[in-house]
Amino acid sequence: MDQVAEAAGVSRATVSRVINGAPSVDAKIREMVQRAIAETGYVPNVAARSLVTRRSNSVALVISEPDRPDNHSFLNRIFTDPYFGRITAGATGALRPHDIHLVVIPTDSTDHHQVIRYLRQGHVDGVLLISSHEQDTLPRQVHELGIPAVVSARPTSPIAVSFVDVDQRLGARLAAERLLTRGCRRPATISGPLDIPSGLDRLDGFRSFLAQRGFTDVPAVEGDFTRAGGEAAARRLLAEHPELDGLFVASDLMAEGALRAVQDLGRRVPDDLAVVGFDDSSAALDCRPLLTTVRQPVEEMAAEMAEVLMAHIATPGRLPRSVTFQPTLVVRDSA
Amino acid sequence: MDQVAEAAGVSRATVSRVINGAPSVDAKIREMVQRAIAETGYVPNVAARSLVTRRSNSVALVISEPDRPDNHSFLNRIFTDPYFGRITAGATGALRPHDIHLVVIPTDSTDHHQVIRYLRQGHVDGVLLISSHEQDTLPRQVHELGIPAVVSARPTSPIAVSFVDVDQRLGARLAAERLLTRGCRRPATISGPLDIPSGLDRLDGFRSFLAQRGFTDVPAVEGDFTRAGGEAAARRLLAEHPELDGLFVASDLMAEGALRAVQDLGRRVPDDLAVVGFDDSSAALDCRPLLTTVRQPVEEMAAEMAEVLMAHIATPGRLPRSVTFQPTLVVRDSA
DNA sequence: CGGAGCCGTGAGAGCGCTCTTTCCCACATT
DNA sequence: AATGTGGGAAAGAGCGCTCTCACGGCTCCG
Structure with missing residues (x-):
């Protein structure tokens, strides 16, 4: 970054402004900086940026399923089920325009604590939590963490968290x-x-x-x-x-x-x-x-989850909201 | 971290040693520090750590497919195809014990540059690249980036990159x-x-x-x-x-x-x-x-890709290696 | 014509950690 | 008693960025 600043004849602060699209930079200087960036092949270091902005620009997709006897089939089942595939597709599609990436984390109750630790460490800015079974304690744990989160269905115990569901x-x-x-x-x-x-x-x-x-x-x-x-x-x-x-x-x-x-x-x-x-x-x-x-418009629902999550991330104090989608009948041949 | 150090009556450096499991810490002090960590509820900040270690402890799973007319169906197809599901399951399973997380990135040729930018920014320590079609330029581009990478099949043009394939x-x-x-x-x-x-x-x-x-x-x-x-x-x-x-x-x-x-x-x-x-x-x-x-043992192949990738990450200069799996015939009823 | 106000830039202080270097102290050696 | 040795802890310098604050120069108004 210092090199770029020197090449462009400005200070590091100005380079930072150009990179982050601050409006208050003179057009000529902006251009010079951009040329300097191109010439030097400069790429910002995300770790350094995250350190100060407290943002990682990625969110976790946590898929919480009941325990399975063997781990192998557990993973396989999750990643082969079209339902989860549609969720992933919908979330990815909504997140991509915002340059936010998705970390996929399957889990059962045996490694909840690992997931929680991961979330606490600040790897991600928020969580999309796919949790269906009744006794799952993860939604509550995530909620208590205080990290922005959206759950895929109405939580079974009443916790103040945003969720998206279908009727x-x-x-x-x-x-x-x-x-x-x-x-x-x-x-x-x-x-x-x-x-x-x-x-x-x-x-x-x-x-x-x-x-x-x-x-x-x-x-x-x-x-x-x-x-x-x-x-x-x-x-x-x-x-x-x-x-x-x-x-x-x-x-x-x-x-x-x-x-x-x-x-x-x-x-x-x-x-x-x-x-x-x-x-x-x-x-x-x-x-x-x-x-x-x-x-059930699963992709749209996942996209909505992503949107709501991004809103929570953008404005931390935001009140939880729930969105319910309407199902429709698709008549084909079997009935 | 300063709080922990103070609570334990040691310096920040010692806290760091305990967290990273350095062997040269007196058992008593180690215990004091751990108690202090527990009491303060301290969690290390990953961004700060990444900044100095140059490690993110995550890898990208890049799924490169030919262009599709519409983006929606493209994502849907990828995440619904059991082949990619098995890949994801296999990679996740191998990475998890090492506490390495997976960022899933679907792409077609229209956004190769975004992927490359993402990789250059150092978000991830390495790439698992699933690329099947002949003219795909991504393997070469990734290779030129110099970031550790493993490809899912023999590259069509001869580039010095590790890959895993089936015969x-x-x-x-x-x-x-x-x-x-x-x-x-x-x-x-x-x-x-x-x-x-x-x-x-x-x-x-x-x-x-x-x-x-x-x-x-x-x-x-x-x-x-x-x-x-x-x-x-x-x-x-x-x-x-x-x-x-x-x-x-x-x-x-x-x-x-x-x-x-x-x-x-x-x-x-x-x-x-x-x-x-x-x-x-x-x-x-x-x-x-x-x-x-x-x-075709797809899960095992993906796991192997992950292992090879971790080896590359651990020892940067490592020469590329290729692993070929043997297919077997599974006789059922159709033939 | 002088001072208020504003726009655009630079300087510099961190963000929270790791890691090398330095230092201290206890114990062994001569 | 003086010197040597080494384990274990402390000090402090960064890692690469953002962002606040201060400041210089300009316009504009009374």
Whole structure:
């Protein structure tokens, strides 16, 4: 930087001003400095800058999942699930124009303390926290740290933190309505894990809407948001309730598996059994027949999380805000 | 840090020694310092440390893909493809024990300069570069930067950089052998994009092995490593060559699509037509019948990339090294 | 014509750490 | 008793930047 200053015949302070785009620099001098920068090939040292500005220009994407028996499959599951992929894509897209980078940190409860330590050290300016399961203590811990944070769903315990969510119950209702509209009279559902709020909300939303319409004792089987889990759940459900004619599956991945099971068992979709998924991920298009599903705009939601986080970073005292997205029904062939 | 030093009745230097685990500190003093750290809740400032050590303890995972018409789908495609997911999982797993974090940076040629700028600024200690397409200039640019780097495949132009790859031709040969063993006499292939070395190598390896065994003019159609692409390619292939009885598809994702097309067209798999994939990704288990495929240990390869990179970071002058993994055949139901 | 006000620049004090150098003291050696 | 030896702690100089504050020179107004 001294070299640049000397080459341009100005002081270090002026070089700094030019680099940071301060408006109060004379156009001629600005140009001279820029030429000097180009000639010397000068690149600012980010560590030195961070030291004084207290900014790192990066944020963490912390993906908190329940413990897994083995670490390998844990990582693999996370990074292979299209849901997390869409989150990453959405967040990256929103952050990039602001030149903010993303540090991806998967975690389960066994290494919460490492994550917390990382965050405390000031590596990042804020956190996007993807946490779904009920008992997860990480949102609270992060909140207590005082670092800017946005969570991916309404926290289960009431903490004053910003979050972005989709109206889960409305989504479930859209699915239920679609099934009824098609003429289904024996609806059932494969839910997500019931220790996850979104799993619970979708189940509850589905059932309570149907109850209003006079359908009680709607069968439900708990799934685990994987294809294999969906397939197994569908087999179980049809074994116990062969009369079913409509099925709401709480994720597209599970729906893909369920569709397979249903067809293996000789049911035609949608004629014998109509199936509605949830997510509208790429998996919906991998199904045959193409999956009718409830669209959750995951990329937009992640982008919104990023925007809210950046706002928090820019103005520290800012009050938490929550944003709820509306799901929509995407009608294809399966229902 | 001054507070800690005062609380422990020592100097800042000693606190630093304790934090960095210097062996030459008296046990009693060490303990006092640690107590002081705990009491004050002191956390070292990483920016200040980086400023003097010239280390950031993070590395970039740069995923370089060809230009896409629209940015949105570009990000989505990358983060949804299980191949990149496996890479991320493998790299994360290897880096975590060393407390090194991963900054994920997707890029196409339109923003190479941004990536280069980011790297030059010293945000990261090194780069894991995932670059597949032939004309990609990024590997060379990164190499010229002089920053420690490891590339995911043999660079197309000969630059002195470390890389990790799988023996693509051997993999293709394993597939060919399997088809012949099953008794196929009319083999064909759906290749990857031919401007990607791995695509080319698999095609070439397949054909040249078959040529040795007397099979010439083996039909091939170019695919694009997506499910939809695989499906379309299979339809084209079977329309032109209805007599086929064996098919090597250069990625599991494409194989999944191809399988669908083949079965839609009334062929039974594997009886009428045997299908072998490539990758052994989770997609292989989503196929029906379960996909016989060539296993590429992507997670291990990514982990190895990370190890090599850390070695380069630790000892700067180190000569480039390349590691080639052996693929294996995983026999399931489709061939 | 003198002083107030403003714009643009320079000087210099840190930001919080590491690491080399220096120093002290206890103990061994002659 | 004087000198040598070495382990362990302290002192202090940076690392490369930003940002406040002071100041010089200009315009403008009374």
